[in-house]
Amino acid sequence: MQNVVIAGGTSGMGFATAKLLIARGFSVIILGRDIEKLNQALQELGSNARGKSVDATDSETLKQSIAEIGRIDHLVVALSGGKGIGRFSELNLNDLRQGFEGKFFPQLQVAQAVLPYIATKGSITFITSISSRSKAIGTAGLGAINGAIEIMVPTLAKELKPLRINAVAPGVINTTWWDFLPPERKQETFSQYNETIPLGRIGEPDDVAGLIATLIENTYITGQVIAVDGGLSLI
Numbered sequence: 001m002q003n004v005v006i007a008g009g010t011s012g013m014g015f016a017t018a019k020l021l022i023a024r025g026f027s028v029i030i031l032g033r034d035i036e037k038l039n040q041a042l043q044e045l046g047s048n049a050r051g052k053s054v055d056a057t058d059s060e061t062l063k064q065s066i067a068e069i070g071r072i073d074h075l076v077v078a079l080s081g082g083k084g085i086g087r088f089s090e091l092n093l094n095d096l097r098q099g100f101e102g103k104f105f106p107q108l109q110v111a112q113a114v115l116p117y118i119a120t121k122g123s124i125t126f127i128t129s130i131s132s133r134s135k136a137i138g139t140a141g142l143g144a145i146n147g148a149i150e151i152m153v154p155t156l157a158k159e160l161k162p163l164r165i166n167a168v169a170p171g172v173i174n175t176t177w178w179d180f181l182p183p184e185r186k187q188e189t190f191s192q193y194n195e196t197i198p199l200g201r202i203g204e205p206d207d208v209a210g211l212i213a214t215l216i217e218n219t220y221i222t223g224q225v226i227a228v229d230g231g232l233s234l235i
Contacts, residue, residue, distance in 0.1 A: 001048075002073040004216065005066075007031045007056055007110045010041040012175035013127060014078030016205035017212045022048045024213060029069055031056070031110075056106035059113075066113040074216050075114050075124045077107045082180055084141030096141045104145050108152075115160075123164040123222075125215050126153065127208070130171040130229045150225045157223030164222040166215045171229025173203040198231030 004021050008014040009030030018028045018041070028049045032038045035053045042051045054065040056079055066072075081102025083095045111124055118124070131139040132147035150167055157165040172193045178186050193202050211228045215221055227233055 001025065001027045003027050003029060003069075003071055004074040004076060005029045005031065005069060005072050005114065006076045006078060007107075008078035008080065008127075009051075009076070010034065010037040012078070012080075012177065013170065013173060013205045013208040013212075014076065015041055016209040017076055017078065018045055018049060020206070020209045020213050021216070022046065024217075026074075026216075029072075031065070056110050057101065059109055062109055063113050066110075066117060070117065072114050072118045073122045075111065075118060075122075076127070076212055076216075077110050077124065078127045079103060079106045079110065080127070080177060081145075082177060084145055085138060086141065087138050088140050091141055096144070099141060099145050100148075104148050107149055111156075118163065121162050121164075121219070123166065123216055124156075124160075125212050126150075126165075126167040127212075128167050128169045128225065130169050130227055130233050132169060132225075133227075133233050134171075134229075134235075153225055154223040161222070164215075164219070166221060166223070167225040168208060168211050168215070169225055169227045169229070170208045171203055171227070171232040172197070173205060173208060175205060193232075196232075196235060197229075198234055201230065203228065203230055 004026050006014045006018050009018045010032035030051045031054050033055050038051045038053050052065045084099030126149050128146040128149050131142040132150050153167045190202050208228050
């Protein structure tokens with residue numbers, strides 16, 4: 001049974017990926033900061049899941065936790081952050097800096113930490129965001145954070161071969177990331193996207209999980225950043 005580590009696997013797209021991979025016969029280790037959320041997720045995932053409470057921004061603790069896991073076949077990096085959104089003229093650059101500290105650097109730290117333990121012919125899959133290419137007003141900061149991860153993917157695929165390196169760029173997905181909006185505003189925003197997205201709906205975590213599972217199982221894909229956005233980037 002292959003082992004998959006999912007950093008940020010206690011909720012949203014990471015949790016959906018954990019559920020799907022377990023159903024497909026993988027053993028899953030989820031990493032998360034919140035011990036209560038971690039325990040709840042493990043209870044739902046069942047016996048083929050293990051977990052560790054770890055802060056991916058703490059490099060030394062992260063390295064120790066990864067070392068304790070042992071053999072790793074695949075890594076999914078689902079760590080996210082909400083800082084860095086807003087029109088450029090009003091964008092707080094300290095917020096943008098925190099956005100990089102909350103997603104860009106933790107994602108890379110996890111990827112570096114697993115390198116001594118991951119299978120040579122395994123895979124690393126980053127979760128970025130369609131903000132890297134959507135050009136939506138107010139998302140220049142988010143685009144910079146996610147684009148910075150994506151621009152590294154093909155180079156890492158060459159540098160770390162035959163380890164496969166890919167990224168998934170989700171569009172508007174129904175997760176708690178959107179909870180920064182008041183409930184009514186959140187529902188209004190989703191309704192607007194439902195009308196404009198070519199496929200007529202916002203995405204669900206399972207939509208993203210399916211693509212991640214494909215990138216893990218298909219051993220002939222590397223160096224790719226693949227959108228799963230219902231066609232949002234076509235607008």
